[in-house]
Every structure is written in C-alpha cells, then in structure tokens.
Amino acid sequence: AREAVPPSWLPFRACDDGELVFHNSIVPGAFTREMIGGADASTAMYASLCVPRARARGLVVVVHTAIGAREAFVERCCDALASVGFDAVAPDLYDAGACVFDKDTQRAIRGGIERRAAFGARKVRETVRAFRRETKTTQPWCALGFCLGGQVVLDCARGLGADGDEDVLDDVRAVCSFHGVLDGVDLDGTAATSARVLMCHGASDPFVPPENVDACLNDLRQRGIESMQLISFDGVKHGFTRPEKVQQSDFDAGFGYDAEATLASWRACLDLLDDATT
Numbered sequence: 720a721r722e723a724v725p726p727s728w729l730p731f732r733a734c735d736d737g738e739l740v741f742h743n744s745i746v747p748g749a750f751t752r753e754m755i756g757g758a759d760a761s762t763a764m765y766a767s768l769c770v771p772r773a774r775a776r777g778l779v780v781v782v783h784t785a786i787g788a789r790e791a792f793v794e795r796c797c798d799a800l801a802s803v804g805f806d807a808v809a810p811d812l813y814d815a816g817a818c819v820f821d822k823d824t825q826r827a828i829r830g831g832i833e834r835r836a837a838f839g840a841r842k843v844r845e846t847v848r849a850f851r852r853e854t855k856t857t858q859p860w861c862a863l864g865f866c867l868g869g870q871v872v873l874d875c876a877r878g879l880g881a882d883g884d885e886d887v888l889d890d891v892r893a894v895c896s897f898h899g900v901l902d903g904v905d906l907d908g909t910a911a912t913s914a915r916v917l918m919c920h921g922a923s924d925p926f927v928p929p930e931n932v933d934a935c936l937n938d939l940r941q942r943g944i945e946s947m948q949l950i951s952f953d954g955v956k957h958g959f960t961r962p963e964k965v966q967q968s969d970f971d972a973g974f975g976y977d978a979e980a981t982l983a984s985w986r987a988c989l990d991l992l993d994d995a996t997t
Contacts, residue, residue: 766788766808766809766810766811766846766849766850767788767793767794767797767808767809768797768806768807768808768809768850769797769798769800769801769806769807769808770801770806771801771802771804771805771806773804774804775804775805775806775858776803776804776805776996777805777806777858777859777860777861777892777992777995777996778805778806778807778808778847778850778858778859778860778861779800779805779806779807779808779860779861779862779863779992780807780808780809780810780843780846780847780860780861780862780863780872781793781796781797781800781807781808781809781862781863781864781868782809782810782812782839782843782862782863782864782865782867782868782869782871782872783809783811783812783864783865783867783868784865784866784867784868785819785822785825785866785867786818786819786820787811787812787813787815787817787818787819788809788810788811788812788813789811789815789816789817789818790818792961793809794809796809796863797809800992803989805992805996806850806854808846808850810842810843810845810846812838812839812842812871813825813828814828815828832904832906835874835879835904835906836874836879836880836881836906836908837880839870839871839874839875839879840871840874840875840877840878840879840880840881841879841880841881841884843862843871843872843875844875844881844884844887844888847860847887847890848884848887857890858890859890859891859892859995859996860887860890860891860892861891861892861893861894861895861991861992861995861996862875862891862893862894862895863894863895863896863897863988864894864895864896864897864899865897865898865899865960866897866898866899866900866957866958867899867900868896868899869896869897869898869899869900869901869918870896870899870900870901870902872894872895872896872899873894873896873899873901873916873918873935873939874904874908875888875891875894875911875914876891876894876910876911876914876916876939876944877904877906877908877910877938877939877942877944878908878909878910878911878942879904879906879907879908880906880908881908881909882909885909888909888911889911891911891914892913892914892915892995892996893914893915893916893917893991893992893994893995894914894915894916894917895916895917895918895919895987895988895991895992896916896917896918896919896920897919897960897984897988898919898920898921898924898927898957898958898959898960899918899920899927900926900927901918901920901927901931901932901934901935902927902931902934902935902938903931903934903935903937903938904938908942910939910942910943910944911944912942912943912944912945913946914944914946915946915947915948915991915994915995916939916944916946916947916948917947917948917950917987917988917991918935918947918948918949918950919950919952919980919983919984919987919988920932920949920950920951920952921951921952921955921956921957921959921975921977921980922951922952922953922954922955923953923954923955923956924955924956924957924973925956925957925973926957926973927957932949932951936949950983950984950987952977952979952980952983952984955975955977955980956970956973956974956975956977957973957974957975958974958975958976959975959976959977959980959981959984960976960980960981960984960985961974961976962976962978962981963976964976
C-alpha cells in the first residue's frame with residue numbers, strides 16, 4: 720500500500736514520492752482568509768472564507784463531509800479555489816467550531832429526513848446570503864461537496880426547503896459532488912433547473928450501490944434538471960480523493976484513495992466552474 724499522506728496535504732495535493740502530481744493549485748500569497756457570520760444577528764452559523772487578492776471570478780461554497788468543516792482538507796480546498804480566482808466559503812453545518820467524530824452526535828445534529836433541508840441546503844443558502852451581506856455583492860454562486868456534502872449540494876440543485884430563498888436559489892449556476900451520497904428523496908423543492916450538475920462517483924463505492932445512483936439520476940430528471948453529468952470511475956471506492964485512505968483497514972471498510980480519479984474529478988470540477996462562471 721502507498722504510504723499515507725499527512726492530513727495537511729488533503730485532498731488536492733496528492734503526492735507520489737514527494738512530488739505534487741497534479742494541478743499545483745495552492746499559491747501562497749494569492750489569497751487571504753477570514754470568517755463571516757450568519758445570515759442575520761440571530762444566526763450562530765459561521766463560515767471560513769478564502770478571498771483571492773485579484774478580482775474574484777465567482778463564489779464557490781465548499782460543503783464538508785460528515786466529520787465537519789474543520790478538517791484540514793476543507794481549508795486546502797478553499798485555498799486551491801482562491802488560488803485560481805474564486806471566492807471560496809466553507810460553512811460549518813454543525814455549528815460546532817470543531818470536527819464531530821462521534822456518529823451518534825452527527826446524527827443528532829443532522830436530525831431525520833424531515834430536517835434534511837434545514838441542516839444542509841438551507842444553510843448553504845444562508846451562507847451565500849451572509850457572504851453577499853459582508854461583501855455587498857450579488858454574484859451568482861456554485862457549490863461543491865464531499866460525501867455528505869455531495870448530497871447537500873445536490874439538494875441545493877433540488878431546491879429543498881427553498882421557500883423564501885428564491886433570490887439565492889435562482890443564482891446557483893453549478894454544483895459538483897465528490898464521492899457523494901447519491902439518492903432519490905421524497906421531499907418537495909423548487910429545483911434550480913438551469914444549474915449544471917456534476918457527480919464524480921466511484922463505481923465500487925459500497926455506500927452508494929447502482930440502484931441508488933439510478934434513483935438519484937431519475938430524481939434529478941423528474942425535478943427538471945437537464946444539464947447533469949455522472950463520471951463513474953471503475954473499481955474506485957468511497958473517499959477516493961483522500962490520500963490517507965490507503966491502509967488495509969480503509970479498503971476493508973469500503974474506502975480507498977485513487978490518484979487518477981482524484982485528478983480527473985478535480986479537473987472536471989474546475990472545468991465546470993470555469994464554464995459556469997464565464
């Protein structure tokens with residue numbers, strides 16, 4: 720097995736024998752970091768923000784895995800996006816200010832299916848609104864997410880829980896899911912039918928069997944989303960962008976880093992963002 724990569728490299732600095740093998744995105748000094756608050760004074764939600772020093776090409780919301788927004792790779796992802804000219808903001812959907820490793824705690828915060836929109840897509844839109852308030856801009860936005868975050872950004876395209884958020888929903892241009900939770904969901908929403916949807920998926924992901932993939936695609940189509948693409952990587956497991964997932968225990972649990980899938984999915988995502996914000 721490949722030697723595990725230190726967490727500070729995650730996920731967009733995959734390395735092989737000490738060399739960066741793709742898209743040296745992170746440019747020191749090309750951006751600044753700060754924090755923004757919730758959508759109004761009563762909101763406790765906070766998000767980290769990376770801002771390019773040059774004029775931004777657009778806003779990208781980065782949505783974390785089930786562990787939370789304080790993983791190092793979330794910050795690295797924002798750094799990479801800011802380095803290529805995007806404002807990048809990562810909301811803490813748990814409002815915890817720290818990683819949440821206990822699964823029971825995660826489930827308690829997220830709640831059941833009835834809270835799915837309030838936990839995820841609605842908080843993403845609150846983040847966009849907070850960014851607009853802080854920056855006094857109304858630029859269109861995109862979103863990308865990993866694992867649980869992949870489900871959340873797809874729910875943004877579905878428009879789940881969007882009543883009262885139409886001004887923000889109408890401005891979403893694209894969403895991208897990396898090894899996300901793909902499913903169909905029996906919840907009402909006003910879909911962002913003009914948004915472009917990209918799903919990067921490991922075909923051997925045991926957590927998302929083929930029938931779930933089909934249910935997700937059918938659900939998106941039925942909601943009127945026409946521009947969607949599924950990139951399915953043969954033989955690739957869950958969490959394929961995570962270079963630390965190289966131990967036998969990871970493989971046995973259904974996880975596995977794949978450098979080629981990481982490179983291809985990241986490039987596809989950047990191409991999507993380029994096209995959506997041009």
